[in-house]
Amino acid sequence: MSLAIAGMGWVTPLGNSVDAVWERLLRGDEASATPISEQLADRSYSAFRVPESAVTGLAHPRLRRASVISRFAATAGLEALQAAGVKVDSQNAGRIALIFAISNGGVIYTKRFYRDVVETGAQSASPLLFPETVFNAPASHLAAILGVTGTTYTVVGDGAVGLLAIKMAEDVMMDKSLDYCLVVGTEEIDWLLCDAYRRWRLLRSAPPIEPFGKQKRGMILSEGAGAIVLARLPRRSAAEAGEGSITIECAHPGGCYGKRAEAEEILKRIVRDLSQVEVDFVISSANGTFIDQAEQGALEQVIPDAVTYAAKPAVGESVGASGLWQVILGVQALRHGELPPVLHADSAISLRLARSRMTVAGARRAIILNSGVNQQVAGLRLALR
Amino acid sequence: MAQLSSTTGEKKPERVAVVAAGVVSPLGFGLAETLNSLRRAKDCVTTVTRFSVAECRCKTAGQIPDERLLAGPNKNQRAKRLHRASHMMIHALREAVMQVPQFEPELTIIGTTSGGMSYGEQYYRSLCRSGNLRHAPTWIANYPAQKPVIDAQEEVLGVSVPCQVIANACASGTNAIGHAFECVRSGRYQRVLTGGYDALSELVFTGFDSLQASTPEKCRPFDRHRAGMVLGEGAAILALENLELARKRGAPVLAEIVGYGISTDNFHITQPDPSGVGPRQAMERALQSAEISADEVDYINAHGTATIFNDAAEGKAISQLFNGVPVSSTKSMMGHSLGAAGAIEAVISLLALRHQFLPPNINFDALDDRLDLNVVANESRPAVVRMALSNSFGFGGTNASILIRRVEA
Numbered sequence: 001m002s003l004a005i006a007g008m009g010w011v012t013p014l015g016n017s018v019d020a021v022w023e024r025l026l027r028g029d030e031a032s033a034t035p036i037s038e039q040l041a042d043r044s045y046s047a048f049r050v051p052e053s054a055v056t057g058l059a060h061p062r063l064r065r066a067s068v069i070s071r072f073a074a075t076a077g078l079e080a081l082q083a084a085g086v087k088v089d090s091q092n093a094g095r096i097a098l099i100f101a102i103s104n105g106g107v108i109y110t111k112r113f114y115r116d117v118v119e120t121g122a123q124s125a126s127p128l129l130f131p132e133t134v135f136n137a138p139a140s141h142l143a144a145i146l147g148v149t150g151t152t153y154t155v156v157g158d159g160a161v162g163l164l165a166i167k168m169a170e171d172v173m174m175d176k177s178l179d180y181c182l183v184v185g186t187e188e189i190d191w192l193l194c195d196a197y198r199r200w201r202l203l204r205s206a207p208p209i210e211p212f213g214k215q216k217r218g219m220i221l222s223e224g225a226g227a228i229v230l231a232r233l234p235r236r237s238a239a240e241a242g243e244g245s246i247t248i249e250c251a252h253p254g255g256c257y258g259k260r261a262e263a264e265e266i267l268k269r270i271v272r273d274l275s276q277v278e279v280d281f282v283i284s285s286a287n288g289t290f291i292d293q294a295e296q297g298a299l300e301q302v303i304p305d306a307v308t309y310a311a312k313p314a315v316g317e318s319v320g321a322s323g324l325w326q327v328i329l330g331v332q333a334l335r336h337g338e339l340p341p342v343l344h345a346d347s348a349i350s351l352r353l354a355r356s357r358m359t360v361a362g363a364r365r366a367i368i369l370n371s372g373v374n375q376q377v378a379g380l381r382l383a384l385r
Numbered sequence: 386m387a388q389l390s391s392t393t394g395e396k397k398p399e400r401v402a403v404v405a406a407g408v409v410s411p412l413g414f415g416l417a418e419t420l421n422s423l424r425r426a427k428d429c430v431t432t433v434t435r436f437s438v439a440e441c442r443c444k445t446a447g448q449i450p451d452e453r454l455l456a457g458p459n460k461n462q463r464a465k466r467l468h469r470a471s472h473m474m475i476h477a478l479r480e481a482v483m484q485v486p487q488f489e490p491e492l493t494i495i496g497t498t499s500g501g502m503s504y505g506e507q508y509y510r511s512l513c514r515s516g517n518l519r520h521a522p523t524w525i526a527n528y529p530a531q532k533p534v535i536d537a538q539e540e541v542l543g544v545s546v547p548c549q550v551i552a553n554a555c556a557s558g559t560n561a562i563g564h565a566f567e568c569v570r571s572g573r574y575q576r577v578l579t580g581g582y583d584a585l586s587e588l589v590f591t592g593f594d595s596l597q598a599s600t601p602e603k604c605r606p607f608d609r610h611r612a613g614m615v616l617g618e619g620a621a622i623l624a625l626e627n628l629e630l631a632r633k634r635g636a637p638v639l640a641e642i643v644g645y646g647i648s649t650d651n652f653h654i655t656q657p658d659p660s661g662v663g664p665r666q667a668m669e670r671a672l673q674s675a676e677i678s679a680d681e682v683d684y685i686n687a688h689g690t691a692t693i694f695n696d697a698a699e700g701k702a703i704s705q706l707f708n709g710v711p712v713s714s715t716k717s718m719m720g721h722s723l724g725a726a727g728a729i730e731a732v733i734s735l736l737a738l739r740h741q742f743l744p745p746n747i748n749f750d751a752l753d754d755r756l757d758l759n760v761v762a763n764e765s766r767p768a769v770v771r772m773a774l775s776n777s778f779g780f781g782g783t784n785a786s787i788l789i790r791r792v793e794a
Contacts, residue, residue: 040512062654098649102552103529114506114588118513122440122591130592131654131780135498135530135552140781144651149666152649152783153560156500156530156552168549171564174571196508199521253492253547256535266545374529376548 002247002383003173006180007084007229008328009076011055012315013048013222017079021315022332025340026357030314033207033220038191045194046206048222048316062141065128067106070138072225072321073186077142080227086180088146097151097172100139101165101185103158103320103372106132108190138186151178158372159285160254161185162226162323163380167251169230179231185324186225194221202289202373208344209313211286212296212351219287222316226324228331245385246331249365250274254378260290263377267298270379271367275303279381280363281339281354283326286310287317291371296351298369306367309333309354313343323370327382330366334384337361400628401569402638403789405488407480408732409454409473410619411447411719415480420736422718424765426745429719430604430615435503436587443599446585447617447720449473467536468501468527470584473620473725474537477580481622482541485636488624491574493534493548494565496557496581497724500530503586533582533620546578554779555688557581558621558727563645563787565625575627581728582620589723590616596655598692603748606689606714607696607760610750614690617720621728623735640735643772644675644788655780656694661702664688664776667784668706671774675788679707682788683768684737686730686775689714689746690721695778700756711768713746713761727777731787734773738791743768 010017013031014024037044055071063071081088088096110133116124131137136154143152151172155165162185169181197203197219204218233247252273255266282299286292287310299308311329318325333339338361339354347355364384371377408415411429412422422429430445438444454472467475474495482488504524511518526532534548553560558581565579593599593616600613631638648670650663657663672679685707688699691714703712715733722729733744742765749762771791778784 110588111509113592114509115513117588117591118510122438122594125591125595127595127597130595133588133592134554134780136554136779136781136783137654140649140651140654140783143649143782147651149649149651151647152553152781153564154552156497156550157548158529158531164547164549168564171568171571171573174573175567192509192512195512196521196525199518200525201522255547256531256538256545258535258539258545262545374526374531375535376531 001170002233002249003170003230004233005228005246005331006231007080008331009079009227010328011050011072011076011224013050013224014315016054018328025314026338028341030343031316036191036194045191046220047189047194048220049189050224060145062144066141067109067132067188069106069186069188070141073138073184074142074145076225076227077182077184080182080229084229086229088148093147094150095177095179096148097178097181098139098143098148099165099169099181099183100154101161101320101323102135102154102156103161103187104193105135106137107193108188109133111190111192158374158376159319159322160370160372160376160378161320163370163378164254166248166380167253170251173232181230182227183230184225184227185321187223187318187320189221189223209288210344211288211310211313211342212292212349213288213346216290217288219289219317222318224318224321226321226328228324228327246334247383247385248380249383250381252379254376256375263291263294264297266377267294267371268302270377271298271302274367274379274381277365279303279306279365279367281307281309281360282367282369283330284308284310284369285322285326285371287312289373291373295369295371299351305352307354307360308351309339310342326368326370330368330382333360334363334366334382337363398570399572401566401642402626402628402631403623403640403642403735404626404631404636404638405481405484405624406639406732406735407477408621408729409449409476410729411449411617414453414476420740423733423744426747426764427718428747435585441591441594442601443594443615444601445615448585449618466523468504468533470501470582471533471536473584474533474582475540477620477622478537478541481624485624488576490546490576490578493546493578494561495534496551496561496727497530497583498552498554498557499583499586499589501528501532502588504528506587553783554781555723555726556777556779556783556785557724559775559777559785559787562623562728562731563647563785566642566645569625569627575630577625578622579625580622581725583618583722583724585616585618604691604717605748606691606717606746607700607753607756607758608749609753611691611696613692615720617722619722619725619729621725621732623731638792640738641790641792642787643790644671646670646674646786648784650782652782657698657778659698661698663782663784664699664778665702665705667786668702671786671788682707682710682772682774683770684743684773685710685712686734686773687712687714688776688778689716700758704757709759711743711761712758713744715744717747730775734775734789737770738773738789741767741770
């Protein structure tokens with residue numbers, strides 16, 4: 001089953017809205033890293049953050065006490081629905097599914113809640129904060145804002161979760177009573193996350209992210225949200241689903257690796273499955289960690305001639321949101337026939353990287369690879385009809 | 386596999402068999418111990434020992450003893466580092482796979498709410514105390530929600546199977562089974578492993594205590610004196626397979642999943658719509674999905690947390706849809722295991738169908754005056770059970786119901 005991408009929404013450290021972020025990426029802009037510190041420790045980290053002003057326009061009562069992760073999600077979700085021309089009302093509220101991709105979830109409120117417990121005891125635990133610590137809080141808020149009454153799922157996982165959520169959307173859309181599925185990936189940053197990734201030797205202290213670097217110096221975390229509206233092709237009008245529309249042509253179920261060394265083999269299988277037809281370029285999830293070598297190995301062995309683009313050096317590793325970001329990038333590149341430049345890539349890297357703004361005019365198909373650092377990998381293929 | 390309907394030309398949905406099941410919960414390790422505890426109406430809720438509850442109103446939970454959970458052969462260094470949740474998943478999956486050793490899943494769909502939360506707590510506490518963070522990489526590596534699923538697959542199946550982890554709060558387990566059912570029913574998959582898990586953690590325990598949702602007393606679902614829930618923990622796995630294929634290869638068919646309903650009510654992030662509209666829609670959709678009427682249901686395993694609001698909304702919805710169907714909340718015996726609850730309760734419903742009895746709702750004195758329910762009070766009892774409905778509802782207004790049918794041997 002092919003699903004058309006009917007609308008997209010984007011909240012990133014490089015700005016809001018699909019066209020604005022795309023323009024900045026094409027120009028070769030890189031998000032500004034800001035220091036992130038914590039009373040608990042002297043060490044501070046660098047992260048790519050979304051400016052507070054980017055999500056202050058939402059005034060729904062459900063977001064009054066919500067953490068920024070829910071605001072990011074609502075902003076991106078509403079933009080995607082608007083772009084798709086979908087207005088949720090009581091007539092169609094049950095015909096729209098909502099699927100969220102999340103990795104770390106509401107970590108800011110989770111830490112605040114538990115800090116109160118640790119520092120002043122269980123009696124200080126906040127009943128207002130606790131519900132916001134639950135993984136499905138952002139989905140619940142957006143469902144309430146929209147009035148969605150039917151299928152709502154929150155899928156959790158690592159950096160691959162965005163594409164796993166899209167795969168799930170494809171399965172969910174087998175239900176003929178559904179017209180659309182809004183898939184949202186969202187994430188927020190806290191010092192605690194940076195510290196955890198650093199202890200796991202996956203984070204570097206300051207930019208840049210060097211994709212496919214031999215040194216594997218690590219990633220810089222970022223935050224925000226990405227959203228796409230999926231529509232079943234046969235239900236759409238010929239004009240909507242006709243020439244120029246972009247479809248999820250093949251969503252791979254993905255795989256799990258036990259040891260890091262096994263990631264390349266699984267990625268190879270995924271790339272092989274997705275490249276059964278001619279593919280014009282690849283949107284890689286290279287983030288400066290061990291996963292880059294796995295992706296590079298798989299690409300070099302299966303489709304060595306494919307042009308590869310990696311956005312994380314420009315926008316950071318947004319984990320739960322990253323898969324949706326990469327899909328949005330793939331759609332934009334197919335639509336506009338251009339790829340932005342890959343930043344901070346060593347000239348010795350043997351992959352065919354888009355080292356400067358590059359035309360891919362006439363491109364019809366793209367592979368999106370989404371490799372997580374916690375054992376999950378996924379991929380899908382986009383097609384321009 | 387999929388056949389075309391002779392009248393509409395549309396693909397007929399596939400039938401979905403449960404070919405194996407595994408469970409670990411406060412009721413016991415495995416199907417046999419669970420059945421025994423259910424029949425004996427055993428109260429498995431005990432004083433919390435895993436962390437201090439001195440400042441909490443509630444002091445009890447359904448707990449799985451570590452001396453059994455972590456015991457056993459082949460406990461190498463890696464196994465020792467795994468989170469308790471991974472061990473629960475390994476126990477449940479191992480029991481299921483022993484029943485169908487040749488089962489090769491294409492996909493795993495599991496529900497949870499908190500992954501390896503207690504490792505996150507240890508990490509944070511060590512940071513606060515400027516304590517020893519030598520184990521931090523292990524805690525962090527074992528914290529993610531997908532880790533226990535991948536650990537269990539590696540340990541028991543020895544293969545990597547793609548996995549989807551659903552975190553829809555307390556409805557997660559039923560959502561996972563329901564989505565897995567839809568995946569097989571649509572013909573897109575032939576074999577899917579599904580279920581749920583959750584391990585008790587201080588953060589979640591304190592959270593429910595802060596909401597005053599948990600009780601210092603006994604858990605008394607649907608009772609007029611109910612005062613709240615107690616938490617629990619555990620894991621359960623169901624192996625689902627295209628029924629026709631399962632029969633062809635001679636696999637045991639324990640039961641058939643025939644319907645799934647999901648709904649979202651947007652009333653409040655922690656409270657259900659008091660009208661019961663969310664639960665009612667989930668149950669109605671399950672009945673529609675199964676193409677059966679409400680009077681074909683013989684037993685309802687209720688969500689039944691014993692909070693004032695949940696039981697009122699669920700009870701209202703049940704009495705609007707069903708006429709005197711026996712209802713019990715087995716959370717009264719083992720606590721509310723959150724993401725595992727729907728999966729464990731699906732296994733309990735399966736046992737009710739296989740062994741023709743009604744699991745009990747213990748600690749029950751008298752029905753809430755505002756409810757009209759036929760509660761299976763305090764003792765299990767023999768009954769003809771051909772169709773069971775299992776409900777799960779969660780924070781964020783997520784509601785899920787599944788229907789399971791007895792299959793004659």
